[in-house]
Amino acid sequence: MAHVLAKELREAILQAAFEGKLSSFNNNDTPVYRLLEMIRNEKCELLKKGLISKTKPLPEIEDDEPPFDIPEHWVWERWGNLSNSIQYGANAGAISSGVAKLVRISDIQNNKVVWDTVPFCSLSKEEAKQYELNENDILFARTGGTVGKSVVVKNIPNDGFIYIFAGYLIRSNYNLNIDYRFLKYFMESDLYWSQLKEGTIGSAQPNCNGKTLSKMIVPLPPIEEQARIVARVDELMAKIDEYEKLENELVELKKNFPGDMKAAVLQAAMQGKLTNIYDYVECEYGNMFEISGGSQPSKNAFIDTPKEGYIQLYQTRDYGEKPQPVYIPIKYATKQTKEGDILLARYGGSLGKVFWAKDGAYNVAMAKVIFNKPELHDPRFVYYYHLSPIYQGFCLSVANGRSAQAGFNKDDIGSLPYPLFTIEEQKRIVEKLDKILPLCEKLEKEIA
């Protein structure tokens, strides 16, 4: 497997950020205990006004709870204490029109809300008000395959509809004295995800509720330092994104190379370049070979164990990884191959495959290559010809042309160029290919 550095780098950057290693103490920053005071006071106010409901106080953070050390001037605090409330979304279904629009987990892609796909729901304006989304809200998925996924709500459309969030989403009404971008990065860090995992019940239908989120501990720096950390992480993440692009290009390059090599070697072979013999006659495939499609006896005649008077009917899959032998009465076996014949797969996904035939009948999905003048050909060379870009390119153009199900027929293939070398030269080319191609196969493993 290719080594993926970008992902590791991101994790490392976030870890460093939350250990305080990407920022430093500044005298002018508001001390963090003041921040906590502000938060507590605001919560009290809201409670008094009845805008939020009272919740059970969260336990103190034990000495051994934090998994790593943070700078002296920071503090560990529970998420619940940093939020004014943790709110579950509206339970409503999607409908075709209304006044309120419902953001669901599926509308969150690539760390953004995809506003185009957000459907209407049945809530009235009044009912919707408490769930109305605001710029910079943080939502997180509390169940489903993507439990824990978070998003910062941005660029809410200004189209007169009221946008709300669905039941499987939780909105954390974090205190506005906290930098939401800092919180968002926290929700991407290992510390967040490991706490999430611990708090997640069940694996079949993973479910993580508001309590789990509340209990999570967060390393908290002064608010000004939060902004500085965010700026640094933004810069680094942008660079890592650029790096990741390059990494992906490299992976793609390495993936394509062995195949490109094989094609190049086969092409060179067909031009005589591997053996330095350029004396070939450029013929047409149709002059050299006939292709003869197989038979398609009725499935009623198939049996799956060999029997006297029956012969195996080979299908494309029988030349692959998972053969499923079937047998038909010999009288239906009008098209047969002998061991050493060459069969070409003609249809669909198998188009382009070439097989060394076995003794037996073959079906309509394959075609036998019949040599017009057998004395002219070394069958191994003919086999390699069909692996080369000349034939493979033809198959590709057939596959991309009309429906791949139609496959190719005699006329299509007849005009393909076929280089006719002398028998000795064919033998030499085959020997060269026998040596080089296995090396290309090995490339596939070693290059990754």
Place this chain on the structure above:
Amino acid sequence: MSLLNLIKRLQDVMRKDQGVDGDVQRLAQIVWMIFLKVFDYKEEENELDDDYKPVIPVGYRWRDWANPMKEDGTPDIKNALTGDDLIAFVDNKLMPVLKGNAIMVNGSPRVVFDSTSEQALLVKTVMADAQNLMKDGYNLREVINLFNQVDLGERLDSHEFSEMYESLLDGLQAMGKYGEFHTPKAITRFGVDHVNPKLGQKCADWACGTGGFLVDIIDKLNEQKRLGHPEDYYALQNAAIGGEFKPMPYRLCITNLLLHGIDVPNIRYGDSLDIKNFSEYRGDDLVDIACLNPPYGGVASPSDKMSFPANMRSSETADLFVALTVKRLKKNGRAIVVVPDGFLFGNDNAKLEVKKYLMKECNLHTIIRLPQSCFAPYTSIATNLLFFDKTGPTAETWFYRMDMPEGYKHFSKTKPIRRDHFNVVDEWWDNRTEIKDPQEEGSTTETWKSKKYSIDEIAGNNYNLDLCGYPTEEKIILSPEETIKNFIEKRDQLDNKMDEKLKEIMDLLGVE
């Protein structure tokens, strides 16, 4: 006998010989023999002028050892060397002598060929790396006799000989190793037609290979020669200048020019990129006309790069040759250079600087995009023709995409590109219009077959000259060597970029 037959029979005879293995070696064997025969023919021609003294010593001229004649002008078969005698002569006497080395004469070593005239030096340079590979003297005699059936004295034959020579060179296309030194005739002719050299101008190809461009230039200048004007004859003799640094194409080029009537072909045998420092080219180094198809995919040597200004030190030889051409063009000079797609869209620093330099010093007025298989079967790399002159900086560039002619899916050994395929481009050339491609159903993208772009548009697009390209790119299969080279180049490029990026990240982290 017909030319094709001659070549076939030559090859058949040589195939019998143990020492000559494969088409490439056979070609090497043919080349020095052709050269000597042609050179001797030219010497005989020149001897009609009383003043001329043949350069090659008696006994070592083709007419002496390969084709001795009786008094009555018929071949002297009895005295013609053959068998072991012939091999012994060629290996022990002919080769050393023509290279300018000493042989034993009357018991003591003597340099028989001691002339230092221009023509003598030409012979010695051409023969320097030549080798006789044939081991069987009877086979060699057969080969020589076949050659002798072509009488250069007959005007028809001489023209036929040079045609045969060129079809031999065209056949080189199939021979991977030397295909890179031969540009298809159709392309060189088209290029020279539009660069339009005039008699009296100095014309150069510093990557001349087998001399395709030079020979076309000479043919064109020849048409301008006037009877009774000896100065025209001299202008023609001195018009062409070339450079080639591999021995085989060098030899082929010399012979090619000899066959086209140039007595002392002015081809420098060496690396054109490493002659002198970039800034030192001036005066006589400059030329009026430059036509080249530089090698690409090669890696420029460190000393090549050092000759160029620091900002243009590309590893890609094609880039360096473009810069060299711009430098060595006289004011108002005209040029055509064949470059790969990589030059057009590449944007590494050095390439970018070369493109900027080209478009600032010269008027890059036309880029013709050629269909992929032009150089088939040697390579499938996509190529382009850059036409520019030194009349001032580029204000705008016309792009024209040459599409495959009717009835051709791709060019090949049996259906190569021809000069008349370019007729449609010639028509467009004098009457330039923008041609839009018919839009595909449902598509909103506009593509153009021909369009002009201003320098501002090009500069704004970071000098990406990959414009008016081919709408659907078929996947190109390169040779195995090219495939590997490409992969390693791209992988190393990516590795470098990734390392750079990681360093940027480390810098941001404040790591030393």
